[in-house]
Amino acid sequence: MGILEVKNVNKRFGGLQALSNVNLSVAENTVHAIIGPNGAGKSTLLNVLVGKLIPDTGSVMFDGQSVLGRAPYEINQMGISRVFQTPEIFGDLTVMENMMIPCFAKRDGAFELNALTTVGRQSDIVDRAEQMLIDMKMIDKRHMHAASMSRGDKRRLEIGMCLSQQPRLLLLDEPTAGMARADTNNTIDLLKQIKAERDITIAIIEHDMHVVFSLAERITVLAQGTPLVEDTPDKIKGHPKVREAYLGE
Numbered sequence: 001m002g003i004l005e006v007k008n009v010n011k012r013f014g015g016l017q018a019l020s021n022v023n024l025s026v027a028e029n030t031v032h033a034i035i036g037p038n039g040a041g042k043s044t045l046l047n048v049l050v051g052k053l054i055p056d057t058g059s060v061m062f063d064g065q066s067v068l069g070r071a072p073y074e075i076n077q078m079g080i081s082r083v084f085q086t087p088e089i090f091g092d093l094t095v096m097e098n099m100m101i102p103c104f105a106k107r108d109g110a111f112e113l114n115a116l117t118t119v120g121r122q123s124d125i126v127d128r129a130e131q132m133l134i135d136m137k138m139i140d141k142r143h144m145h146a147a148s149m150s151r152g153d154k155r156r157l158e159i160g161m162c163l164s165q166q167p168r169l170l171l172l173d174e175p176t177a178g179m180a181r182a183d184t185n186n187t188i189d190l191l192k193q194i195k196a197e198r199d200i201t202i203a204i205i206e207h208d209m210h211v212v213f214s215l216a217e218r219i220t221v222l223a224q225g226t227p228l229v230e231d232t233p234d235k236i237k238g239h240p241k242v243r244e245a246y247l248g249e
């Protein structure tokens, strides 16, 4: 049994079958990549996993508990945290202020932005946020405006904000989209570091094959809403069906 078990999930948008009998098992403490051409249903699947979309049929179990019908914040509290395709940070706030938000939310369940001044005086929150910035190698940037950072650093901050909630499953939707090569490589190194230092499972949707083959232990190929194959990176590389459906050969 994987920490995440998706069984026979179907999702239709009007006349379009976006997900068709999707089965997926993600083993605990692995990095599992989901790849596939544009429109394959990758983001739809991710939205089902985090409670943003409810599938028409099927089941989604996380650590033996169903996530279906739960609100996104409840699924987050179960231990699933998600990194968006475009970094979701507060550009007008500093790096440290950004990091304090999830640290506070984890403790008290909700957060009002105007509470930030009060939160700044709560030493446990400050300590946790600082520690996470140290872990993320961002402590020297703590006073920077988040908006003024590079794409790679914004992504680094956002991943740190997710980790401060101590998730057991981290979901990433194309975390290196739109990044320069150097930022992409930094993100790969960061994810490797996170994986080495923590008990965490990572499921990553990714277009960039360099990223996929640098990180993934298992790969599921999705095409037209259905898993085509699931295997190790070595097997996926040489798989004729994959070459045909995904690499266009």
Ligand code: ADP
Pocket: 013, 016, 018, 036, 037, 038, 039, 040, 041, 042, 043, 044, 045
């Ligand atoms: P991917 O992330 O693999 O590129 P998506 O999951 O975003 O694919 O989309 C799968 C298919 O579902 C696409 O054809 C897309 O246009 C369609 N789709 C996605 N979200 C919606 C929606 N909310 N309403 C209608 N169609 C959608």
Ligand code: MG
Pocket: 042, 043, 044
């Ligand atoms: Mg997508």
